[in-house]
Amino acid sequence: MQSPTIISLGGSIVVPDGIDIAFISAFRTLIQERMKLGESFIVIVGGGKVCRRYQASATELGVTDKDQLDWVGIFATRLNAELVRVAFGDIAHSELVLDPAVLSKVTAPLVIGAGWKPGHSTDFGAILMAESSGAKRIINLSNIDYVYDKDPRKFPDAKKIECATWKEFRDLLPEPSAWVPGLNAPFDPVAAKRGSELSLEIAIMNGNNLEHLKNYFEGKPFTGTVIR
Known part of the structure; x- marks a missing residue:
């Protein structure tokens, strides 16, 4: 697989409340169109609300071990990812790829992945996949239009950011040491640190x-934030 595009697909896009069949179908069509142009993809699917609900339920049931809570979330990502994988049929690799080291043995032009092991968000998984595959860009599909300088849900004067350096972006995030499983942030700060070291381009969009994704692929103006 030569320099694929990595897509970190937020679980809350796939399963906002119920499973969004219309989104999965439209996403499949767009990716298939790009693959006909010779492009290849690695799509890492997150857990989203499903992950957080299961982790919250585990906490209510008395689970306090961070690794156990992380495993609950990891299996939520894998369920979401398997649905996306089977939706693509034979054009996708025949099973989820979780360990980036496996990529060297994969020949399919489309790989679907999910959470790998405790301590790694799917954002970080996307970074590891980029590092292993030689990818230069990651597209983060979430439920926000832009990265903002502060939470727009709490601060009406929050300013959108269309383009930022890695330093500017990382200054907006919690410290990597503050990352905990299930934390809701524009991008995992641990992943952002590694992405900065690798000089990757990250495009964050709704x-x-x-x-927005179609326009980005075509090099047209799009609604979203680019970090480079």
Whole structure:
């Protein structure tokens, strides 16, 4: 697989409340169109609300071990990812790829992955996949239009950021040491640290409107934030 595009697909896009069949179908169509142009992809699917609900339930049931809570979330990502994988049929690799070291043995032009092991978010998984595959860019599809300088849900004067350096972006995130399983942030700060070291390009956009992704692929103006 030569320099694929990595997509970190937020679980709350795939399963906002119920499973979003319309989104999965439209996403499949767009990726298939790009594959006909010779492009290859690694799609890492997150857990989203499903992950957080299961982790919250585990906590209510008395689970306090961080690794156990992380495993609960990891299996939520794998369930979401397996649904996406089977939706693509034979064009996707025949099983989920969780360990980046496996990529060297994969020949399919489309790989679907999910959570790998405790301590790694799916954002970090996307970074590891980029490092292993030689990918230069990661697209993060979430439920936000832009990265903002502060939480726009709490601060009406929050300013959108269309382009940022890695340093500027990392200054907006919690310290990597503050990362905990299930934390809701624009991008995992541990992943951001590694992405900065690798000089990757990250495009963050709202996956609910796939026109943004289509425009990005075509080099047209799009709604979202680019970090480089």
